[in-house]
Amino acid sequence: MLAEPAAAVTTTRLDKTYRSQRRDGTFSETHALSNINLTVAQGEFICIIGASGCGKSTLLRIVAGFETLSTGELYVMGKAPAGPGPDRGMVFQDYALFPWLSVAQNIAYGPRQAGLPKAEVAELTERYLDMVGLRKFRDRFPHELSGGMKQRVAIARVLANDPAVILMDEPFGALDAITRNGLQESLLQIWEKARKTILFITHSVDEAVYLADRVVVLSPHPGRLKLEVPVTLARPRDIASVEFNQLKRTLLDAIAPDIAVEAAALA
């Protein structure tokens, strides 16, 4: 019998407590994540939503290897990672490009660091410049680009490293609606071509239902997995359809009590 292919990401009873030292030398603890059991299949597109502070970024940073877990287990492609690795690539909200490198050089950076032969670096750079539609802007520097273009470079840069899993923390959060819609389309096309696993954090329920194969809802204090909603609607999705809006309703109902608490705390 053939073995089941490993899941792209598995967390088992994952728990995270941050310990911070106060000015007076005592310690405070924040229980950021509690008992997170999540399995993400290879090639699956997962969106993570939930009120501010519910641990979305913490979860992504643990999967990325930038943050350690307190207890529980994490597996990426069947292995427990010891830290960050080339099997995972992260796209941040604030682009995180090298300002002194051109668009093409930013994309080439990872493959070059990995020691790939020059011809291969050039080939990868061209492929991903094309995939994100930035061939004409290859020699521009980040400060000469719009926010949407910067985020395209950030996505191309991650893709050029050929990670199995792409982690995206509110990547389109700072963009206007039209740019955001354009990037959502591009990302879906890239995902369909490149067959990567994606974990994508968003504050937008619309964006989650539009993009995801499955939406994962976290609730805060401590961050727990509250609900998982598969989205089986055919793509391209019709955001005005009854089915789309029913899913939105389900997700909004799931996060509404937490958002109300958050709003009251800030008032």
Ligand SMILES: Nc1ncnc2c1ncn2[C@@H]1O[C@H](COP(=O)(O)OP(=O)(O)OP(=O)(O)O)[C@@H](O)[C@H]1O
């Ligand atoms: N480095 C840190 N040290 C201590 N506490 C932290 C640290 N990072 C996050 N936290 C706390 O952990 C909890 C979860 O934070 P996290 O950033 O993961 O939430 P989030 O869901 O991404 O929120 P947002 O939607 O606002 O981005 C919060 O209470 C936060 O204050």
Ligand SMILES: [Mg+2]
């Ligand atoms: Mg966050």
